[in-house]
Every structure is written in structure tokens, then in C-alpha cells.
Amino acid sequence: MKSQIKYQGGLHFIGQTESGHEIQWDSAPVGVATNGSTPMEAVLQAAAVCSAMDVVSILKKRRKEISTFELEVEADRKSDHPKIFENLTITYRIAGNGITLEEVEKAVSLSHDKYCTVANMLKPKVNVGYRVELLEDQSS
Amino acid sequence: MKSQIKYQGGLHFIGQTESGHEIQWDSAPVGVATNGSTPMEAVLQAAAVCSAMDVVSILKKRRKEISTFELEVEADRKSDHPKIFENLTITYRIAGNGITLEEVEKAVSLSHDKYCTVANMLKPKVNVGYRVELLEDQSS
Numbered sequence: 001m002k003s004q005i006k007y008q009g010g011l012h013f014i015g016q017t018e019s020g021h022e023i024q025w026d027s028a029p030v031g032v033a034t035n036g037s038t039p040m041e042a043v044l045q046a047a048a049v050c051s052a053m054d055v056v057s058i059l060k061k062r063r064k065e066i067s068t069f070e071l072e073v074e075a076d077r078k079s080d081h082p083k084i085f086e087n088l089t090i091t092y093r094i095a096g097n098g099i100t101l102e103e104v105e106k107a108v109s110l111s112h113d114k115y116c117t118v119a120n121m122l123k124p125k126v127n128v129g130y131r132v133e134l135l136e137d138q139s140s
Numbered sequence: 141m142k143s144q145i146k147y148q149g150g151l152h153f154i155g156q157t158e159s160g161h162e163i164q165w166d167s168a169p170v171g172v173a174t175n176g177s178t179p180m181e182a183v184l185q186a187a188a189v190c191s192a193m194d195v196v197s198i199l200k201k202r203r204k205e206i207s208t209f210e211l212e213v214e215a216d217r218k219s220d221h222p223k224i225f226e227n228l229t230i231t232y233r234i235a236g237n238g239i240t241l242e243e244v245e246k247a248v249s250l251s252h253d254k255y256c257t258v259a260n261m262l263k264p265k266v267n268v269g270y271r272v273e274l275l276e277d278q279s280s
Contacts (some may be wrong), residue, residue, distance in 0.1 A: 021177045043249045056147070117224050
């Protein structure tokens, strides 16, 4: 896997991905407008989305239809350099016709133990944890 | 740091960052059009950009003007699950009035050893290496 990235001035960079997308990167003190996400913001989301994609794939294989799937991901950072994430928690909120909490928990656990590349690159330096909540299915 | 992410169908997700940006995430076999970057594509770029931001900040403190800064970042992945990056190499190509190769190498090394959060979360699971090239300054 390969990417090209070009500097735009300030702390603004634009990267091209192999899948044909552009990523805007930037950084500034809180409250100052920027041109893109910070690297740590993207890694935080990447950990959650990587695992969420596993969960979708696992449930799809079991012929389950997801109607709602929302994620919240949160992390605190060390106070000394390098200010890496210390604890990272992903909350999975999911609903679908006939989907049970047990099935979702099993899929999430399989993702964390075996499939999720991003979470498994961060461990063990970062404590990666999760919570699963089953929402009421509004689709049927 | 916190993010909210919503599922859009297929493997498409949209995330909101604290800095006010939207990240589009997606995944598909090579050659199939997608709505956004994959988590691994974003982590690959995040590692390079995180370090590049350090390099810009360090050179700026030394009152150096960067005229060109291009990055290439490349990684291979393990063949077994979880298919994490095995070796990741960042190439820094930089030019600026009066900037020397030695200065850039020092800034890059300081970033990898001390400041770069993303690279330092991936190590030691991922072998993170780098190359520095000084380009001819076209600005003066």
C-alpha cells in the first residue's frame, strides 16, 4: 500500500490514496478553523471504522440486516511526548431486524481478537476497550 | 478526543471530528469505486503527516522557509489475520532556501524518536523506517 502527500503551507497537507480518494490534513489550536482532520483524529476514527466494517461483514454473512449503526469513539492521551492515546473506547450502537445483543457482542469480540487491523496495531501500547448497545429496531 | 460515526450502508461510514471535519470511510475490492478511504489508507497517511507536521514545526522554529515538501509512504501487510502493517517507510522530499540535508535529517529523527504520536503508537509492532531527500530549491 502506498500514498503520495503534498504540503500546502501552514500545517495543511493533501494525500492521495490508492483507492482514489483525497484526504485533507491540518492542525491548529482548538477553535481555529482548519482545512482537514488531524492525524490523531483520523486514527481514532480508523480504529472504530475498521472494527465496524468487520461487524457489518460478520452480520451480513449471518444474513442479518442492519437498520441503524452508530459509533462513538473516545480516547485520552498521555501528557508527555510522544502524546499517544492511553485508553481508547469504542461504543457500538446497533439495531436490525432479529439482531440480538449476543450476536453483536460476538461479532465485536471476534473483530477485536482476530480481524481489526487498526486496533491490533495500536495494542498493547494503547488500551483498546469497547461497549456494545442494542438499539430498538425501527425498520420493521 | 471524541468522534461520532454513522453507518451509511455497504461498508460506507461518515465520521465527524472534533475539529469540525467530516471523514468518508469505505472499502471494496481493488478496482471497485468507493465513497472514501479505507481505515488502513488513512492510518498510513496519518503516520507520515503526523511526522511531517513535526518537521514543519521544527524547521519553522529555526526560521527556515520550506518551498517544497512531498511525502511518499509505503507499507506491506502481514498475510495472516490481523493483517497489520509489517514494514512502513516514509520518504521525505523537501526543499527550501538554505535548508540543509543535515537539518532535515535531524528534524525527522527528532520526530520519530520523541514527537510523532502516530508512528510511536504503531511501534514496535510495525517497523517504521524513513528516508530523507533534499530537493533543489526553486524558490530563490
